[in-house]
Amino acid sequence: MSPDFEEDFLRQRSTNIHELSRNPVRVLITSAMWIDSGHWLPYAVLYTVFHAQAERWLGTLRWLAVCVAAHVLATLISELALLVAIRDGHAPHYAVNTLDIGVSYALAGVMAVLTYRIAPPWRYPYLAAVLAFYVVPLATSRTFTDFGHFLSVLIGLGCYPLVRSRGKAWNPKETLAALRG
Template sequence: MTWVTDWVRSSPGTHIWLLVIGITSLVIASASEGLGQFLVHRTSSNIHELNEHPLPSLLISGFWIERPSSFLLYVALFELVHANVERWLGSGRWLLTVGGAHIAATLASQELVLLAIEGHRLPRSMTHVVDIGVSYGLAAAAGVLTYRLWPPWRYGYLSGVLIFFAVPLLTGASFTDFGHAIALVMGFAAWPLTPAAAAGGRTDHDEEAAGPAEEPAGPVEGPAKPPPDPGPDPKSRQER
């Protein structure tokens, strides 16, 4: 089981996040229906909570999921997406990417809800809508993961990701679909944070394919040695 330990250590942020989600999911699953509803509303980053508790609601909402029964699905997605991105970018740049996308997508999507309420397209009760979950961070990680894959797999993966997020956006989009699109774009925009960008666009596969730098053929000559000193020319000596 050494490889499991090494995998967890290589992506600590992903697995700490999963652990917290597992705990909060157990809390909701064991709570009464009324308490469960109170918790998901109290920890939502909706308009009401953002006005009352802006920073806590932005942070806490990313550690809860509405349906504890979907926890195993999130485990699989975290291991496939988040863990690989964190190992590649490093924990700091991974957190900057997914955390920034979660915050930006939450604020943008709730601003959309507010505009719809003010335009009488949504009821005022939407200020208390449930808005919790980890999907915005997953969308951003899925976006930046595109740069980790090698062609031609990259293009197939990119097409699948775009279709997955674009179809709901183009067919009766909700505020969460809009937030997913924002987060995905932020993941694509995180290219400068990737090791591939630092390497001038070369992927790890490119480095391996290129192999080590070639050394010049033949022996390497050192600096030329001066010829031995023959001593003074006998003819140049003065006789007495």
């Protein structure tokens, strides 16, 4: 795709305020099918590792429920916050057409719900790392996307009722001992 065509193509699939007001269901689905071409590699690696582990542990329906909850709720709440910021003069009006695509909100939710897969005391450093990964950008740049990622983490953590009966928690110490023979 040419750069101009790609931008227009992605903008029509973006969960920005303009597109959400026109066809919310379509853009909530199609936006998750694309990623910003400049950031595809980190998300592809994280997506593969975390989503594969989560789907094996949770099963497809629970995994999908976490993905959808994080993607949809974080998108709607962060775009509402952006709309309020535009209305109150804290963001420019052209932000209604901001390009907002990708699976990153779903990924953040899944990364958070995996906290419950890890046995204590390993769970707490993992949770601290996930929170730091998403809180630092929120604290330093405060964009609606950073806010959406943080919301996705909270939503993923809130999915505990979906995962509480999913078997024994993974203990890294046991895995390392087994690998040593």
